[in-house]
Amino acid sequence: MSGHDHPHDHDHDHEDGSRFSEVELRVRALESLLVDKGLVDPTALDALIDTYETKIGPRNGARVVARAWVDPGYKRRLLEKGGAAIAELGYEGRQGEDIVVLENTPTVHNVVVCTLCSCYPWPVLGLPPVWYKAAPYRSRAVIDPRGVLREFGTELPDGVEVRVWDSTAELRYLVLPERPAGTEGMSEEELAGLVTRDSMIGVSRVAAPAVP
Amino acid sequence: MRVLTGADVEQAIRTSGGARVHVELPAKFKAGDRVVARNLHPLGHTRLPRYARGRRGVIDRDHGVFIFPDAHAAGAGQKPQHVYAVRFSLRELWGPEASERDCVLIDLWDDYLDPA
Amino acid sequence: MNGAHDLGGMHGFGPVEPERDEPVFHHEWERRAFAITLASGFLGQWNIDMSRSAREQMPAAEYLATTYYEHWLFGLERLLVEKGFVKPEEIEARVAELRRQRAGRAAES
Numbered sequence: 001m002s003g004h005d006h007p008h009d010h011d012h013d014h015e016d017g018s019r020f021s022e023v024e025l026r027v028r029a030l031e032s033l034l035v036d037k038g039l040v041d042p043t044a045l046d047a048l049i050d051t052y053e054t055k056i057g058p059r060n061g062a063r064v065v066a067r068a069w070v071d072p073g074y075k076r077r078l079l080e081k082g083g084a085a086i087a088e089l090g091y092e093g094r095q096g097e098d099i100v101v102l103e104n105t106p107t108v109h110n111v112v113v114c115t116l117c118s119c120y121p122w123p124v125l126g127l128p129p130v131w132y133k134a135a136p137y138r139s140r141a142v143i144d145p146r147g148v149l150r151e152f153g154t155e156l157p158d159g160v161e162v163r164v165w166d167s168t169a170e171l172r173y174l175v176l177p178e179r180p181a182g183t184e185g186m187s188e189e190e191l192a193g194l195v196t197r198d199s200m201i202g203v204s205r206v207a208a209p210a211v212p
Numbered sequence: 213m214r215v216l217t218g219a220d221v222e223q224a225i226r227t228s229g230g231a232r233v234h235v236e237l238p239a240k241f242k243a244g245d246r247v248v249a250r251n252l253h254p255l256g257h258t259r260l261p262r263y264a265r266g267r268r269g270v271i272d273r274d275h276g277v278f279i280f281p282d283a284h285a286a287g288a289g290q291k292p293q294h295v296y297a298v299r300f301s302l303r304e305l306w307g308p309e310a311s312e313r314d315c316v317l318i319d320l321w322d323d324y325l326d327p328a
Numbered sequence: 329m330n331g332a333h334d335l336g337g338m339h340g341f342g343p344v345e346p347e348r349d350e351p352v353f354h355h356e357w358e359r360r361a362f363a364i365t366l367a368s369g370f371l372g373q374w375n376i377d378m379s380r381s382a383r384e385q386m387p388a389a390e391y392l393a394t395t396y397y398e399h400w401l402f403g404l405e406r407l408l409v410e411k412g413f414v415k416p417e418e419i420e421a422r423v424a425e426l427r428r429q430r431a432g433r434a435a436e437s
Contacts, residue, residue, distance in 0.1 A: 023398055024357040025430070029422035030405065031364050033414055039371065043218030045363040051225060052362070053352045097230030098275070115261055115336035117380060118396065127362075130354075131346045133396045139338040142263065142316045143306055151344050162314040166336065168259040169295045169319035170231035170376075171275055198346075216370040224370060231376075255329050257381035262330060263337040285377035306337070 057126035058197035060091045061174060064124060065200065066192035069179045079103055082174065086124060096123035096172050102165065103176045104202070109160050110175050111149065111202030113141035114167040121172035125197055132201065142166060152203040175200050180208040231279040233292035239322070241296060245271045246328040249298070249320060257285035260324045268328050269300040272317055280321055293322040332388035361397040365404045373411050382406040 034040040064086055068075040078085040082101035086092065099121050102110035114120065118133040131137050140148050145164045146156060156162065165173045177199040183191060186209070198204035216224055241247060251266045252258065259281050275295045283291035297317045302310040335341075353359045369379065383403035391399065408414040 020355060020357065023401065024355070025423050025426050026405075026419070027357040027360045027364070027401060029419055029426055030401070030408075030414070031360050032426075033418055033422055034364055034368065034408075037413070039215060039413060040364055040367040041215050041217045044216040044221055044367050044370075045360070047218040047221035048225075048363045048366050049353075049359045051221060053359070057352075093226040094229045098232055100275075115263075116259060116333055117383070127352055129346065129350050130396065131344050134345075135335055135338070135341040135392065136344045138335040139341050140344070142336045143302075143310075145302075145314060146311075148344055152346070162311075163299075164314075164316045165297070166261065166316055166318045168261065169275070169281075169321070170278060171295070171297075171319055213371055213373070216367050228370070229376070253330055257329065257377055257384060261336045262334050279375075279377070281377040281380075284375055285381040287378075 052122075052127050056122060058124070058195075058200065059192070060089075060126075061121075061124035061197070061200045062192040062195035063089055063188075064091070064174070065176060065195045066188045068176055069183075069191055070188050075176075078176065086174075091123045093123050095119070096121045098170060099124070099172045099174055101174050101176050102163070102202075104178050104205075106178070107160055108163060109149075109156055109202065110163045110165060110173075111141065111145060112165045112167060112173040112175060113138060115139070115142055116166075116168060119167035119170075119172065121174050124174055125200060129197070149203055152198060154204050175202040177202075177204075177206045180206050182208045182211075231281075233277045233279060233290060235277055235292060237277050237292060237294065239274055239294040241271045241274070241294070241322075241325065241327070243271050243273055247271060247296075247298060247325045248328040250324055250326060252324070254282060256282065258282050260320065261318065263305055264298075264300065264318050264320070267300055267304055269298040269304070269318075272297040272299045275319065278321070280323060282323070291323075295319050295321050296325070298325070329384055331384045332386075332391040333384050358397045361401050361404075365400050368404060368408065373413075374407050378407065379403055382410075 035042055067089065068078050074085060078101050082099040086099055104110055115138045118128050120128040120132065137148065142164050145162045149156060167173055194206050194209060196204060196206065199206045246268065248268050249260060249264045249266060252260060273296065275297065277292050278295045280291040280293055283289055298320045299315050299317050301312050302314045303312045305316060383399045385406060386399060386402045405419065409416055
């Protein structure tokens, strides 16, 4: 399954006869029919795109993680009832109605996949990246998790247990990555700046801040 | 039938979805129980992946009661039931060469499981 | 169903290929496909399980050779036709019209 076909300019209209030019025609045809029939409102379409392209993304999850790192009470609530604790920070909604937070520790490393489609905790991470939705990750995460992690530059010692969570139901999983060493003096905002999307999926760990 | 407008979007995103059903229903299993995933091969929609069918696992936790997708997709109602995170070792799934300690946890419904 | 979407444990798909600084959408048509799928879903005429089921009906070889939002497009068309909101002939007619318009623009330029 192709993950990404167009390494060049992403926004041009596909009038060059490429495979996507037919797909684009079909999408435009369908959209215009739906609008003509009054089934969809163009302002809703624009608002949906704007929301998920610019307003909801992994910075939300990073703030959740940073809060958990600095506030033990929040961390406890987060691990007990993820959705409610996440909602305390104002993040809730579609594809995140039931979130379970998984803590990574020196002995347990959690990583999340959806082998059957692309289930992902939208309110805290936004829409999933192409690699998460594509066949290589979906097929291999459950059979060779350490190999997949290695491709992301994550090498785990034998003593660590890897747990792969296949999101087959409407639960959505968020990994709480380990706080790296050397971050003791950092503010919550600075800490949030370190947290990557990939660390909240579990394929990477949060890197210690670069020493200036 | 209501058509979503731009003004509705934020509220709709915040409040619309979810599959949890707020009813008290008995659970077939509890954490620690040994289970085996059923060898079902429905033609319709299911969320029981092939790689788990017939494999033995342990209930890690009970997530509570949710809509059952196999029925829901077929227009046959919600059929609410318990969903569990079920832990399968890689060795159980993929054979003796695989890790015994690393594992996959799959969310599975009552109707997908039998006691082992 | 035992479809191509049930990918856990399959071999042969090669390495995971993350894209650096990947944009949320790679093409304008992806934005539109995403938005019309969600907006249509809000009509309340089908549920999310039916949406997934519709996408899973894509023939296996096609599923594996196409991208994520192409799967969404397939599923959405199937649901809209099944529920009687759109007829297949209407879609084809509109596609043909847009293709003519595009050819016309190309001839002018």
